[in-house]
Amino acid sequence: MSNTIDAHARACAGLLLETIPGLMRNLGGRLRNQSLLDDEALTIGQYRMLHVLQHHPETLRELADKHHVTPSTMSRSIDVLVQRNLVTRQDDPEDRRKVILRLTDEGQTLLARVDQESRATVASWIEQLSEAEQARLYDGLLVLRSLVSRMGGDES
Amino acid sequence: MSNTIDAHARACAGLLLETIPGLMRNLGGRLRNQSLLDDEALTIGQYRMLHVLQHHPETLRELADKHHVTPSTMSRSIDVLVQRNLVTRQDDPEDRRKVILRLTDEGQTLLARVDQESRATVASWIEQLSEAEQARLYDGLLVLRSLVSRMGGDES
């Protein structure tokens, strides 16, 4: 039995590796190039940082861990967002080594717009599927989301 | 009815946007950091380029189109792979403007090893799912793969 399970897992892993990178290339390309003024363009990484900060402010270290990058990398990435006035750095009064990152109002507004446009674009692809296919995709994505959250503690 | 379908599509799009970027962050991190000697590390982009070239040689323009990047970007990316002796550039005798890109033996070998290691890593995550969950994930990924291929002409 364990052999059967392993064979399933391997087949599933192969399919995932075959499918996801191509999808991301598409998503990233759209986010970079399409349907946004140049000033409003976001990379996938920036999109995800803003998304995390939307729900609750974080220290730089926390944000770096969630994104699986070093604090150094995150510090540089935040530099860009601060320059664009999408995020603020603020000293933590309780531990002055820490920096609290918050979305600005401008960041909130931009994220909402990009979110809405991204969803509309992806939804237009998905509408080309039959209802049954949509249901299968949705169901599979539910499993995948739970897998991702178990894997890396990496939330939306 | 069309309203119902659209609502499904939007929900599905939101779930996809919530799930996939986090997964990629994980996959990319593993590919960069884990289980490979430093000399053998590949970015996701490099991994995908080698994968496409594994099946059949391509011109630079074809490869750039498949990856949704400009020829300029692809030329730079290929520079890196040529320096590492994973890919060769070769003039097309039939149209001397064109350059044919081929995997070297070293590229074949490295790709096979990275492929095998990546699959093993992802399979170990997937093994933590129940058999039923694995089946749902597999089914959803089949739909997703067909969607990706329709979307961008972007294969494996």
Added chain:
DNA sequence: TATTGTTATACTCTATAACTATA
């Protein structure tokens, strides 16, 4: 003229190492 590819330039993302400030 149009197409293919490269180079120059500039910005983002990434890491390691060295550093400062705080605990």
Added chain:
DNA sequence: TATAGTTATAGAGTATAACAATA
């Protein structure tokens, strides 16, 4: 000493614009 964050440096991926070679 240990932790949080920044800066210096370097390599990779990205685009636009200007260019050369070929068709």
